[in-house]
Amino acid sequence: xxxxxxxxxxxxYEFPVIVGSENEAGIDFASLRAKTKAIGFDPGxxxxxxxxxxxxxIDGDQGILRYRGYPIEQVAAKASFVETAYLLIYGQLPTQAxxxxxxxxxxxxxxxxxxxxxxxxxxxxKAHPMAILAAMAVSLSTYYxxxxxxxxxxxxxxxxxAKMKTIAAFSYKKSIGQPYVYPRNDxxxxxxxxxxxxxxxxxxxxxxxxxxxxxxxxxxxxxxxEQNCSTSTVRMVGSSRASLFASIGAGICALxxxxxxxxxQEVIEMLDMIQADGGNYRKYMDMAKxxxxxxxxxxxxxxxxxxxxxxxxxxxxxxxxxxxxxGVSDPLLDIARxxxxxxxxxxxxxxxxxxxxxxxxxxIIYRAMGIPTNMFTVLFALGRLPGWxxxxxxxxxxPSTRINRPRQIxxxxxxxxxxxxxxx
Numbered sequence: 001x002x003x004x005x006x007x008x009x010x011x012x013y014e015f016p017v018i019v020g021s022e023n024e025a026g027i028d029f030a031s032l033r034a035k036t037k038a039i040g041f042d043p044g045x046x047x048x049x050x051x052x053x054x055x056x057x058i059d060g061d062q063g064i065l066r067y068r069g070y071p072i073e074q075v076a077a078k079a080s081f082v083e084t085a086y087l088l089i090y091g092q093l094p095t096q097a098x099x100x101x102x103x104x105x106x107x108x109x110x111x112x113x114x115x116x117x118x119x120x121x122x123x124x125x126k127a128h129p130m131a132i133l134a135a136m137a138v139s140l141s142t143y144y145x146x147x148x149x150x151x152x153x154x155x156x157x158x159x160x161x162a163k164m165k166t167i168a169a170f171s172y173k174k175s176i177g178q179p180y181v182y183p184r185n186d187x188x189x190x191x192x193x194x195x196x197x198x199x200x201x202x203x204x205x206x207x208x209x210x211x212x213x214x215x216x217x218x219x220x221x222x223x224x225x226e227q228n229c230s231t232s233t234v235r236m237v238g239s240s241r242a243s244l245f246a247s248i249g250a251g252i253c254a255l256x257x258x259x260x261x262x263x264x265q266e267v268i269e270m271l272d273m274i275q276a277d278g279g280n281y282r283k284y285m286d287m288a289k290x291x292x293x294x295x296x297x298x299x300x301x302x303x304x305x306x307x308x309x310x311x312x313x314x315x316x317x318x319x320x321x322x323x324x325x326x327g328v329s330d331p332l333l334d335i336a337r338x339x340x341x342x343x344x345x346x347x348x349x350x351x352x353x354x355x356x357x358x359x360x361x362x363x364i365i366y367r368a369m370g371i372p373t374n375m376f377t378v379l380f381a382l383g384r385l386p387g388w389x390x391x392x393x394x395x396x397x398x399p400s401t402r403i404n405r406p407r408q409i410x411x412x413x414x415x416x417x418x419x420x421x422x423x424x
Contacts, residue, residue, distance in 0.1 A: 008036050018049075022057055039407040046303070050404070051235065055088060055390050056226045063307035067224060068092070076314050081219040082106065082189050085161060085386035088224055089393060103189070109162035110183035110192065112170075113143050120174045129171035129378045130256045136167045138249035146243040153396065156244050157389055164248075164385055165189065168378050169196035175374065190215050193382070198370070210325040211369050215379075217318055218362055221311040222380050224387025226304075230254040230261065234388045235395050236404040244392055251388045252381050261380040264363035265373050267299040271332040279331065281338045289348045299336075299360030300343060301353070308355045315361035316340075319368075328368045336364060 002017045004027045013035050016028045026049045033039050042048045057066045065072040068087050075084055086094045086102050094102060119139060123132055137160075144159055145152065170180050173196075181196045191207045194215065199205035225231070233254040238247040255261035274284050288297040302309055323330060340356050343349040366376050395401050 006032075006036070008038060011036075018052070020052070021054075022059070033407070039409070041409055045232070050227060050232065051395065053227070053391065053394060054091070055387070055394060056224045058226050058304055060302070060304040061306050063305060063310050065225075065310050072221065072310055073314065076217055076220050079220060080188075081216050081223070081383075084220050084223050085389075088386045088390040089157060105158045106162045106189055107183075107185050107192075109159050110166055110185075112140075112163050112166050116143075117170075117180065120170055120180075123174060125175075125177065127175065129168070129175055129375055130252065130381070132171040132174065133164075133168060133378055133381060134249050134252040134256070136171070137164070137252055138246055141243050141245035144245070146245075148396075153244070153393070157393065160244055160248060160389060161385060165193040165382060166196065168375075168382050169193055171378065172197055172372075172375055175372075188212070190219070208326075210322060214318060214322045214365055214369060217314070218365060218379065219383035221314060221358060222362075222383030224384070224390065228260065229257070230384065231388060231391050235391050238392045238395055239401060239404040244389070247392050248385070248388055251384075255381055255384065256377055261377040261384070263298060263357075263359040264366070264380070265376045267336075267359050268332070268363040268367060268373055268376070270298045271335050274335050275331055279335060281335050282342070285339065285342050285346070289346075297339070297343075297354070299363075300339075300349070300356055302355075302357045305355070305357065306353045309357040311358040312356045312360060315358060315365065316356070319361045319364050322365050323368050326368055330364065330368060332367070333364050336360065 002019075003014045004017055006013045006015065015032070018026045018028050020026075029040055040048065055068060057069070058064065067075055067084065068091060070087070070093075075087075079087075082103055083094060083099055086099065116136065116139065119136060120132065140159065140163065144156055146156070147153070166183055173180050179201055181199045181201060183192050183196060187195055187207070190212050194207050194211055195205060227235075230251040234247045234251040237250040238244075242250075258266050270284075274281055277283070284295060284297070287293040287295040319333065322328075323333060340360070343354060343356070349355075362380075363373075363376055366379060367373070371379065
């Protein structure tokens with residue numbers, strides 16, 4: 001085994017080097033504090049490996065993303081979302097019999113307890129669907145027992161996957177004041193979600209194959225992305241042996257932020273602003289390059305990818321196909337294309353590797369599908385769900401898992417004597 005040497009105050013220490021299956025190297029500092037009394041300092045954990053995982057591989061420099069070894073381009077082109085979920089959660093592609101059983105279980109457990117409708121009724125009319133989604137995810141723990149028994153763990157995984165789309169659709173219906181539409185057993189996972197979203201009980205509604213294919217693709221591309229903010233949150237909360245439902249609820253809250261899952265909503269709002277200003281996209285590209293400007297170009301660049309986000313390449317083509325198939329002419333898409341064209345040719349963006357990311361086009365497609373802006377992050381959560389579950393399960397099944405407990409560098413006051421209030 002190779003080792004790394006650290007010299008601290010003249011003293012030399014050795015630490016083992018861990019090498020992953022794709023030759024990623026990491027220095028094992030698990031004994032750093034015990035040996036040196038010092039800790040590593042890495043704000044944002046950008047250079048810290050918190051776990052070993054076999055779920056997703058990313059090479060940001062090369063623009064590579066693989067689920068369980070399968071390139072995202074192949075998964076997106078050939079798989080269904082349910083098949084992708086099985087792969088991420090259980091570690092291998094399902095046989096036809098396994099996939100059929102998984103789909104049947106997801107269908108059987110789609111209904112939520114009738115009492116939970118009272119929770120929805122208690123929220124304000126303008127409550128954000130993500131707030132409802134997080135609260136309802138945690139509320140599932142009050143209805144279903146938590147246990148380390150493998151059969152119970154797997155049943156709760158099925159329940160989480162099955163009921164999340166019902167909760168998401170009900171959250172939307174609550175936000176627009178429409179009656180809830182119950183799940184149907186004769187529809188696919190995605191088809192059932194679209195039906196619950198857009199059908200009205202007193203009217204007939206026919207699912208669109210175009211919308212179903214588009215949403216299938218979007219959910220697959222969002223299904224996992226290694227140790228991002230929300231996935232790390234799920235693992236951190238789960239490390240305390242919190243239930244799957246509690247851990248997923250925490251992940252939803254982490255995803256809600258505009259720098260994470262809310263980024264595609266930020267893109268649409270930016271494009272709306274540019275359109276309202278006469279569509280002068282060049283003005284805003286100049287502002288993005290001006291260090292004295294507060295304008296930030298949303299949907300460009302990524303903390304991991306220093307190349308073109310492979311998911312953005314797939315969605316760019318899908319956006320054209322979806323809008324053409326739906327007969328939608330969206331001026332925001334024209335603005336987005338113009339922004340991308342400038343960024344891919346301008347040295348300022350090229351040198352800084354500010355390529356369009358997955359959020360840049362996903363919002364355009366959601367908008368074309370008729371999904372309101374405040375539901376974009378909910379759709380992201382629905383897509384990311386199997387990745388969260390896969391990571392929770394991987395950690396839960398690992399007997400060496402320790403409760404997460406980061407350290408800090410204290411910068412407060414040194415010891416001082418407390419003065420009673422009467423003497424101050």
